[in-house]
Amino acid sequence: KLFISLPQNFQALSGSCVIIKCRFEIEEKHDINLVPESAATGLWLKDGDKTNEHLVFHSTDHKSNHFNGKITGNLLEKNCTTVFYNVSSKHTGRYYFRIESGGLKYVYTVNTSTINTLPPNPQCSCTLRCSAETLCSSPPPTLTWSSTPRIPLSESSRLEELISDLNFTATHRQHRVTFTCTITYQLQDENKTAQDNITLHVQYSPKNTSVSVLPSSSVLEGRSVTLTCSSDANPAVLNYTWSREGEGQMEQLQTGHTLTFDRIDLKHRGWYHCTAQNQHGTQNSSVMLDIQCEYLLLYISAHDICFTKCIYIYIYIYIQWHAKVWEPLAESVKL
Template sequence: MGVEETLRLLGATLLLLPGVLGGTLVVTYPVSQICALRGSSVLIPCTYEYPDNATVTERKWTNLPNNSNYDQPPFIYHSREEHLDTNYTGRVQYTEQDRSCSFKLTGIRSSDSRKYYFRITIDRKPKSVLGLNGVNLSVADGPLTVKVKTTRHNSVILEGDNVTLTCSTQSCSPNQTEFTWFKDGRPTYNTTSNTLSFNNVSYEHFGNYSCAAKDNTSVQSPQITLNVEYTPKNTSVSVSPSGEIVEGSSVTLTCSSNANPPVQNYTWFKTNGAAVWENGSGQSITITNISPGDSGQYYCEAHNKHGAHNSTAVPLPVTGNITRLLLAVFGSLVPVIVVAVVFIICIKRRKTGPSREDDSRHIVSEAATEDLYSNVRKTGSPGREQSQSAAVQGNDLNYATVNFQHKSAPSNDAATNPETEDPSVIYSSVKT
């Protein structure tokens, strides 16, 4: 291998300057080929070295390598701004840093497809050196596309794989152009490289990706879908209706899970203490006319072709129907209440004495007695009365004549013959 070929592979031109305190004057191009997208910007990298006791007097960039005199204008860049090419006016940004000769070319045109060289001049002999290999700039006019590279031979991307997205054109890969990456139409990821790498890709990277030159984001590549397949995740159970579950009502349990490909089947389980048993299948199950026996912990298991994932168990407490409970309690208390009421009534009757019927009979008896005694009158002669009075004085007896007569038909005999003894007279003795 010749010296010239070796220098070409290294991308640098070395010039040894004997007699300059053993120093060297070197121009290095880190890359020899650059692809840039038309309308974008590109950085053409370059570095140089010079002896410590020397002073740099001039820096130039040119794209006229075939001329025998590399100092012939026009120049892309000149440190003294002399003899500049008007086609590059306002489009070259040179960074004035020690030992850096890189420049940024903006608003790239198709006519910019050329080879670029850098020349440095110092204040000692020999005074200058030109980087002979230069940098070849290719301008891509075609549309951008995004290509996907994975560690698998097939097109399936599984969670955990390494994936690289590359923004390129049909003619070349513009690796020196600054890009903006989009996910689902929104700018994302803090990178300007033409590659986007995912080490240990996850389900969160699933989406539609596109790219565009950072200086012209209105022109984007077509979207490609990064289809990351994964086992079910974030599996959960929801209960409807929420809140207290009353005996006799209906309850629906729904299983939700995030999976790619989608969940193929759901399996339900019920636990009660240490016991676990299968309780149905399908994304939702409905328990009708629920009873306390349905109480327990419920969870679901989501399956797809890559695996399964269980949800957290949710409690399903069932409370008794309050209406049924009240009816049962009331039904058991009715006989007790009836017996108590009857007992109280009987006690009250005993305390209050005779009834109204007895009271009415008592009133009638008193009225008859008043009528009876209203007919008491004296009978016989005065002489008889005196003899009777004398006869009974010794015994302290008093006699009275009581005549019982009906008001409606008084007797005429008593009126016509007062001396006759009335058989209806009752004698009673009053002891004083």
Template sequence: MDPAGELTHFHQGELSTEDYVLEFIRLAPLTRMGEESQMAMFWRGLAEPLRSWMPWWEQDWNFFECYAALALQLCGSALVAGVTRSEITGAMAFVEEDFEAVHRCGVCCRDFSISLPEKIKALSGSCVIIKCRFEIKDEYDKNLTKSARGCWLKNGTSLEKNLVFNSSSPKNNDLKGEITGKLHEKNCTTIFYDVSSNHNGDYFFRIEGSGGLKYTYTGNSSTINVIESPPKPTVKLYEDEEEVLEGSSVSLRCSAESLCSSPPPTLTWSSTPRIPLSESSRQQELISDLNFTATHRHHRVTFTCTITYQLQDKNKTAQDNITLHVQYAPKISPSSSCVSGDVTVCFCEVDGNPSPELRWHMSGRPVTNFSNPFISEERLNSTGLRSSITLHQSLTHTFTLECVGNNTHGNASQLLQMPPPVDRLWEIEDLSTDD
């Protein structure tokens, strides 16, 4: 395959960016292709995500070395590719140069640019932070000193009409705040205080240094949106399960978007009905975990997480909650008992999730529902069941009675104390009277 065909089919693949550039440099001079065609092939052959990061080749790129150097710079390489031209033929020759040669690229490798968030939420009455870094043409590096000043323009880029903040005259600004970043280190991070709906809008940054360094970054802006109430936190079951089993470890996580505030916002837990809570928090990340071992008492308990912003005039809060569902084996109520009259009636209450079945055993054998004894059931709620059994007096002398509840997680049973028959009670009372 001729050099032109080889270059046409050449792609970075798994090659490092350095190896790709050097191999491209080797192949390109062997072809008769024009510089624009070579640039298009160079861009097309780059692997993702580098190809998406690279701008499309334009005439403003005066040298291939600048375009290749940008690719190397984006991938963190210290290698720089240079270009020389034959004075006789005008043909390009490519050479590998030392890192110090990066300045040969001039302004084409470093231009005015800025990095700042596209959209920012701010809570009314609190503060707002614009995280900001900028870049300048390297010819102005000498003009960026500690005396440089930063300006913010709102809803436009006219210095006369849209200026709302100038770091050199804070008392005269429409907006109260300060640039917390060091401008001479190209950090323009800014905080505005006591924000209100008047702060809503698009903000453009301007840098002013000595000499000719005066530039407004018109291509990028931050949009501030002031809200009256804080965003709701999010509460989730850590394992993201719908139900947990009694005895298992439970982790509830509350996370929240942290807006600028002094003091920082806090997260707190509460429950309905109220139970003792022990939480662990990472307030830097605005995350709070609630950890405990699940019991049947946690079933249908609602856990609420509240975020609180302490502002000068009042606190602002927002909440989210989750209701826990716990599965557990049956539990028989200690109130289960028997009462005697003309007949003996015994009651048994059982609770479990899923809702258990309840059976009666007489002397160890299951009892079916017929006229004597007579069994009835009543559903108390989604997990509770109450059953009663009516016994003829003659049966209470010779049988033991047991209620048994069971579901998919286990069973529980309780022997019921049979009361003496009514005539036996009269005998006992007569004996006590005789004494």
């Protein structure tokens, strides 16, 4: 029977990715269509089941895509699990899955999936509270806050209860920062202190994502080139995804923090994008690869002239041809 299993409702954080776990069933008579030779194709329709009006994602015809994504499941195994990248408010809506393979063409309309996007929340308000026992001392003890590394602190105290609250906004900059609360007692002619500390562990989406190129982003054809993507995230980056910009479309290349060309060619010239992703979001970084044509340097009449290989070959053929033309003329003059 025809059936599809997928989540009915879920929320996605704007700027991150969303994974739709999806499996489908078909009538037995259509099993013969679900074979490698049929080139199974998965489509996602949004807010309607008409392909020509509501298509937003096509697994093989990327020019039809309104959303950047990928079907990670194996359609031949009836797994239609899909990931959409860089989720935004335009992704909000109801989604229908369509399978096409040979003579099988069907839109699943009974079960649909609704995506709701949420604005990102890169920071939150936090309060650290420090408390201590009071002693019969005069003047009363004091509580002070400090941090490593040093950051501006805003604190409020209630001396009657010997409580001090530290209020701040937690961002990725506070990750692994140690806050210390110190109590100071004035006893006779000396001060006595005691302290306690806490180290924050802040989770955040990828930050400071960058792409480096070795040996250089401008390189001669035929050389080896490696692109490396790095990013700061907590939890650590789950995966790096590489894509290339060409003819107005984004071509997905591979995953992994490096992208290597053993022998680079002029066709590899263009913009390359790396997307770093963890469970809290994504961040992109780009680099332009400029491939230089390999050339030979010739010295003619004491002037330096730079020719490409093809020009050099043309000159060589031209000289050889003229040599053959002049050879019989020279023989006739000799006679």
